[in-house]
Amino acid sequence: MKTSRQRKLHGRGVAIGIRPTIDGRRNGVREALEEKTMMLARNVAKLISESLRTIYGDPVECVIADTTIGGLAEAADCDAKFVKAGVCGVLTVTPSWCYPTETMDMDPLLPKAVWGFNGTERPGAVYLAGLTSAHDQKGLPIFKLYSRNIQDLTDNSIPSEIQEQILSFARCAVALGIMRGKSYLSMGGVSMGIASSIVDSDFLQSYLGMKHQHVDMSEFTRRINREIYDREEYLRALDWVEKNCGEMKDPNPEEKSETAEQKAENWKTVIKMALIAKDLMVGNPALGKAGHLEEAAGHNAIAAGFQGQRHWTDFMPTGDFMESVLNSGFDWNGLRQPYVLATENDSLNALSMLFGHLLTGTAQVFADVRSFWSAESIERITGQLPEGEGKDGFIYLTNSGAAALDGCGASEKEGKPCIKPFWELTEEETEKYLESTKWGSAKLWTFRGGGFSSSFETRGGMPMTMIRLNLVKNLGPVLQMAEGYSISLPEPIHQKVVQRTDPTWPRTFFVPRVTGDGAFRDIYTVMKKWGSNHCALCYGHVGSDLITLASMLRIPVNMHNVPDINIFRPSYWDACGTTATEEADFRACSRLGPLYGSRI
Secondary structure, three states: OEEEEOOOOOOOOOOOEEEEEOOOOOOHHHHHHHHHHHHHHHHHHHHHHOOOEEEOEEEOOOOOOOOEEEOOHHHHHHHHHHHOOOOOEEEEEEEOOOOOOOOOOOOOOOOOEEEEOOOOOOOHHHHHHHHHHHHHHHHOOEEEEEEOOOOOOOOOOOOOHHHHHHHHHHHHHHHHHHHOOEEEEEEEEOOOOOOOHHOHHHHHHHHOOOEEEEEOOOOHHHHHHOOOOOOHHHHHHHHHHHOOOOOOOOOHHHHHHHOOHHHHHHHHHHHHHHHHHHHHHHHHHHHHHHHHHHHHOOOOOOEEEEOOOOOOOOOOOOOOHHHHHOOEEEOOOOOOOOOEEOOOOOOOHHHHHHHHHHOOOOOOOOEEEEEOOHHHEEEEEOOOOHHHHHOOOOEEEEEEOOHHHHHOOOOOOEEEEEOOOHOOOOOHHHHHHHHHHHEEEOOOOOOOOOEEEEEEEEOOEEEEEEEEEEEOOOOOOEEEEEEEEEEEEHHHHHHHHHHHOOOOEEEEEEEEOOOHHHHHHHHHHEEEHHOEEEEEEEOOOOOOOOHHHHHHHOEEEEEOOOOHHHOOOHHHHHHOOOOOOOHHHHHHHHHHOOOOOOOO
16 A cells, blocks of 8 residues: 655744753863764764654654854854754753853743753763753743763763653654644634634634634535546545445434435545545645646645534535544555544644644544443443443543544554554555444434444554643633543443444543542543543553643643653743642743744
8 A cells, every 4th residue: 555645734844953062161171072962962863863753754853053062152053053954842962061051042932951961070960950040040941851870971872761751852842843833724613602613813823833724614515516626536535435435224214314326425525525625724736737726725734623513514414534534544545644633623622633643643533522431320221240441430432423543443563452653554454444444324313414424443452542622711721631541342331332322433432540539530530520522532641742742832731640750841840849740830831821922
């Protein structure tokens, strides 16, 4: 199966800048440190480039200053190089004492980190403390990388704990860089009174450096009627659907079901909707060749939402197929980066999905946080007492057929189900995704225009993280997350649970990791404290990186179950308190204000 490289979005590049700083004193001091300092910089760059990829599948680029930085002139030369290279995060490394205010990076928009080599021969760790103090004093947060054990000066290795922190910092800095200057595209307006589909343009600009673009859903009708889409791709997609998208039993009463001819027409429509949605997001050169130059440009959208209900779905097929396929890591063109497209134009869930995607490169699952099933409820309704990982109940995550097909978990890593970034997928795995998914006709009493929902069950045993960004009056944005695992239910329990909702929808049975305290006292409390009816479901336990990313954006985290030892924030947060870290997080974000504020 070929890999179809998705058209990259417009904007500045993304690279990690490495600043090798040095003691500027000549006549023996600086000269003795040059080789060691540059070696540390090269090793850090090698670690990042060999370990991390962007969401496009490319290795993360690193840019090293042309010389070591011993003073203001060399710092300025480094700044100029980084601007030209599109650096989105700055990592300073040194084995020695340097002059903090003369060597520091002052760009207020770039996240920063410093690794001061912990050796006794030279005081790199002393510079780390001095530079951190300077940054905190000036209100320029910096991540402090300090190894647990002393290293010899001849040792150029990177300790394991420093490696983890470097990669976390770089992942999050690249995520910021990719978001900056891109747009969120509203396709339609407010869906069924859902507040988060009232898109907050000021929030997008101030906190994420993003823009808000908007098109009416009538744009879909215009492009369908006037055939403004890639017609060759449409025929290819139609053939792919006919071969791979099998329908399940129609849930509608026979006398009210659509005819085979009506369903065939609906399939044609939903395929065209998928083509149009991605053209609206990222553009399409094929449209330009057909004379549609304006449409060919797209809206440079890194994330989008489709309103659907009810102004569209009362007379047209649902957006479920469009959303399922675009959110997946493949389609009729082959393997490709997943798009981020939210149901019901829920912009905050789209951004939650975007955070997960930027940090992992994987497809994200959009879901309703539907219900908590207690052990007592399971026994009462099914006649069976749950066992194993679901013995204390579970949270039922489902949505009207709009989840990424990767969410079925048909891929495997080391014999366990997983979701892979598209560059690791194989054709055999995508075939399993398609085999695991059936397409159910929409229930016509709810979705009067018809359409098709993806129906699959997420395999149990996958580490996953629920994510949700919320906006709160007089508080601003807050982020919440819950690490846990997907579980499989015994068939008798599974059938009764699913039939009470909708068997034509995808479903994930999720058990968060509970701690016995606070919001994670038990599963019921997690459900009760969740801030919305929607969540983004990301493969893996990514809570630590989400916390790091949130600190870069100045968004406080109001609910998480990440162990304290894994929390990585700038030193400014320590100045706001070291015991009640949640309160310190709110204080730090409030004092610093949004990353971009009015500066863009």
